[in-house]
Amino acid sequence: MNIKQVAARLREMDGILILTHVRPDGDTIGSAAALCQALRQLGKEAYLLYNPEITATYLPYAEPYWAPEGWQPKTVISTDVAVADLLPENAAPYRDHIALAIDHHPSHGYFAAESYVDASAAACGEIICAIIRELTDITPAIALPLYVAISTDTGCFVYSNTTANTHRVAAELMGCGIDVSGVNKALFRTKSKVRLAMEAHMAANMELYDNDRVVVMQIPQALCEEMGATMADIEELSSLAALVEGTDCAITLRELSGDKVKISVRTGARVNATEVCRLVGGGGHRAAAGATVSGTMEEAKQAILAAVAKVTGV
Amino acid sequence: MNIKQVAARLREMDGILILTHVRPDGDTIGSAAALCQALRQLGKEAYLLYNPEITATYLPYAEPYWAPEGWQPKTVISTDVAVADLLPENAAPYRDHIALAIDHHPSHGYFAAESYVDASAAACGEIICAIIRELTDITPAIALPLYVAISTDTGCFVYSNTTANTHRVAAELMGCGIDVSGVNKALFRTKSKVRLAMEAHMAANMELYDNDRVVVMQIPQALCEEMGATMADIEELSSLAALVEGTDCAITLRELSGDKVKISVRTGARVNATEVCRLVGGGGHRAAAGATVSGTMEEAKQAILAAVAKVTGV
Numbered sequence: 001m002n003i004k005q006v007a008a009r010l011r012e013m014d015g016i017l018i019l020t021h022v023r024p025d026g027d028t029i030g031s032a033a034a035l036c037q038a039l040r041q042l043g044k045e046a047y048l049l050y051n052p053e054i055t056a057t058y059l060p061y062a063e064p065y066w067a068p069e070g071w072q073p074k075t076v077i078s079t080d081v082a083v084a085d086l087l088p089e090n091a092a093p094y095r096d097h098i099a100l101a102i103d104h105h106p107s108h109g110y111f112a113a114e115s116y117v118d119a120s121a122a123a124c125g126e127i128i129c130a131i132i133r134e135l136t137d138i139t140p141a142i143a144l145p146l147y148v149a150i151s152t153d154t155g156c157f158v159y160s161n162t163t164a165n166t167h168r169v170a171a172e173l174m175g176c177g178i179d180v181s182g183v184n185k186a187l188f189r190t191k192s193k194v195r196l197a198m199e200a201h202m203a204a205n206m207e208l209y210d211n212d213r214v215v216v217m218q219i220p221q222a223l224c225e226e227m228g229a230t231m232a233d234i235e236e237l238s239s240l241a242a243l244v245e246g247t248d249c250a251i252t253l254r255e256l257s258g259d260k261v262k263i264s265v266r267t268g269a270r271v272n273a274t275e276v277c278r279l280v281g282g283g284g285h286r287a288a289a290g291a292t293v294s295g296t297m298e299e300a301k302q303a304i305l306a307a308v309a310k311v312t313g314v
Numbered sequence: 315m316n317i318k319q320v321a322a323r324l325r326e327m328d329g330i331l332i333l334t335h336v337r338p339d340g341d342t343i344g345s346a347a348a349l350c351q352a353l354r355q356l357g358k359e360a361y362l363l364y365n366p367e368i369t370a371t372y373l374p375y376a377e378p379y380w381a382p383e384g385w386q387p388k389t390v391i392s393t394d395v396a397v398a399d400l401l402p403e404n405a406a407p408y409r410d411h412i413a414l415a416i417d418h419h420p421s422h423g424y425f426a427a428e429s430y431v432d433a434s435a436a437a438c439g440e441i442i443c444a445i446i447r448e449l450t451d452i453t454p455a456i457a458l459p460l461y462v463a464i465s466t467d468t469g470c471f472v473y474s475n476t477t478a479n480t481h482r483v484a485a486e487l488m489g490c491g492i493d494v495s496g497v498n499k500a501l502f503r504t505k506s507k508v509r510l511a512m513e514a515h516m517a518a519n520m521e522l523y524d525n526d527r528v529v530v531m532q533i534p535q536a537l538c539e540e541m542g543a544t545m546a547d548i549e550e551l552s553s554l555a556a557l558v559e560g561t562d563c564a565i566t567l568r569e570l571s572g573d574k575v576k577i578s579v580r581t582g583a584r585v586n587a588t589e590v591c592r593l594v595g596g597g598g599h600r601a602a603a604g605a606t607v608s609g610t611m612e613e614a615k616q617a618i619l620a621a622v623a624k625v626t627g628v
Contacts, residue, residue, distance in 0.1 A: 167488060
């Protein structure tokens with residue numbers, strides 16, 4: 001399928017429900033919201049499936065599009081969902097009936113009847129932008145969530161996935177007259193006092209391995225509780241470890257309830273993060289991947305350090 | 315003067331010395347280096363005046379262009395220099411003989427025989443890019459320092475000065491085949507352990523004023539000495555205060571030697587940073603300005619808080 005064929009398929013659809021992934025980020029929500037708005041501009045009925053884990057950060061972009069309770073879709077599509085296991089629980093009735101998946105993860109699982117996957121896109125939002133260009137005008141109501149999608153998945157144009165096309169799309173979206181300074185301020189230039197304190201704690205307790213090339217930061221559940229951290233406070237905390245000078249493999253471990261640990265891995269050229277995370281049952285991108293494992297923080301740490309050692313041959 | 319006229323003037327020149335400002339940042343160095351390279355591509359003799367305060371961060375971009383000791387220029391120009399007082403001391407012999415100043419500061423002092431000032435440009439590098447387009451091909455040797463210029467002055471496309479044109483220029487530069495991921499990693503995604511510790515200290519000791527809308531962070535000289543901080547460690551530390559949730563006026567005070575204090579002010583829409591800094595003898599942009607004052611840290615703090623109160627009418 002090419003972009004024009006995806007656009008043609010979308011033109012044929014109606015009664016469309018758009019699915020996003022668990023622990024929704026700006027890309028899955030922004031892509032879904034922009035596509036939903038574009039479909040509505042074509043006169044179609046389209047909604048997003050409510051995502052129970054959405055944080056206050058992204059809620060404003062999704063809220064206008066939530067499907068009403070009990071509404072029955074005719075067609076189901078997904079944006080930025082790599083594998084069906086990353087769909088939220090309330091998507092269970094739809095997971096075997098997804099007509100079209102649009103995604104940019106190299107680890108995409110081809111769970112839908114048809115798929116459009118471009119792993120060279122920094123964000124799923126870049127693909128959605130190309131599709132929408134074929135369908136309708138990029139209005140401010142489309143441009144704003146698309147900007148959220150591409151800016152969040154590139155850390156505001158700083159991650160190594162950023163390409164000339166990412167900037168070209170950003171220029172096009174800003175040219176629609178949207179004011180991105182409020183978005184940038186809220187998403188990238190605001191830290192709560194709780195977050196500043198958590199970052200200071202993580203930095204003070206970081207551990208270095210493999211000749212100081214591997215850094216491990218930990219977010220114990222007790223720390224979150226003690227500080228009264230919200231989900232928004234801990235969102236993207238894994239980017240902190242990746243800043244430590246001299247390291248090229250940054251591991252962040254976050255203790256979840258039920259004896260589980262969420263592992264985030266950010267890497268430089270030497271280490272393939274997807275390969276590392278695959279060894280513990282996860283996936284993602286070359287420079288940013290993740291996994292959720294069972295066990296204690298210490299067990300998770302040992303498991304992911306062993307995976308890094310295996311992949312790097314150290 | 316328009317861009318074409320500036321380009322025409324540059325074509326007439328030879329034996330060109332380019333001046334940068336004190337405490338050189340990526341924009342003054344990147345703009346000067348890119349312009350110097352472009353002039354050399356035209357077959358001209360062109361150099362940068364050595365800037366004694368350059369840090370390791372920007373040295374690689376300037377080093378190939380430093381003027382040899384004793385070299386006598388025929389023409390002198392400046393990039394990103396707002397007022398003549400911001401020229402380094404070794405520029406004293408040239409300050410009354412500057413043929414052309416290219417700048418983007420609204421507080422530009424028109425100290426040169428001719429000036430091209432565009433305050434709508436996020437970075438001086440955007441202007442330089444437009445000029446170079448008229449002169450020669452944008453080769454990778456030009457594109458890389460220009461990328462450094464525009465990315466540093468926009469905090470990597472996150473500050474409110476970023477426009478659609480900023481992204482358009484970034485797309486054009488990346489399209490030249492330069493690899494910006496190394497630049498982004500070094501400039502925006504690397505923090506030394508000393509810097510992480512200093513940020514933690516500043517965050518722990520921050521003070522809030524004016525119903526928590528004004529935040530003050532301080533960098534005492536004793537802290538820098540105790541931690542063995544280099545200039546690179548404290549570069550752009552003023553961006554930390556601007557992150558504190560709920561504030562729209564972030565003041566950072568850095569104690570310099572000789573009983574002086576460098577004040578940095580970053581503001582939201584409510585507060586004009588340039589107006590605030592003008593009241594204590596400084597200048598800059600609407601959302602980011604600075605000043606260097608004599609006195610103790612406490613005196614500097616009282617002076618700048620009084621200036622904020624006067625400008626905001628609180």
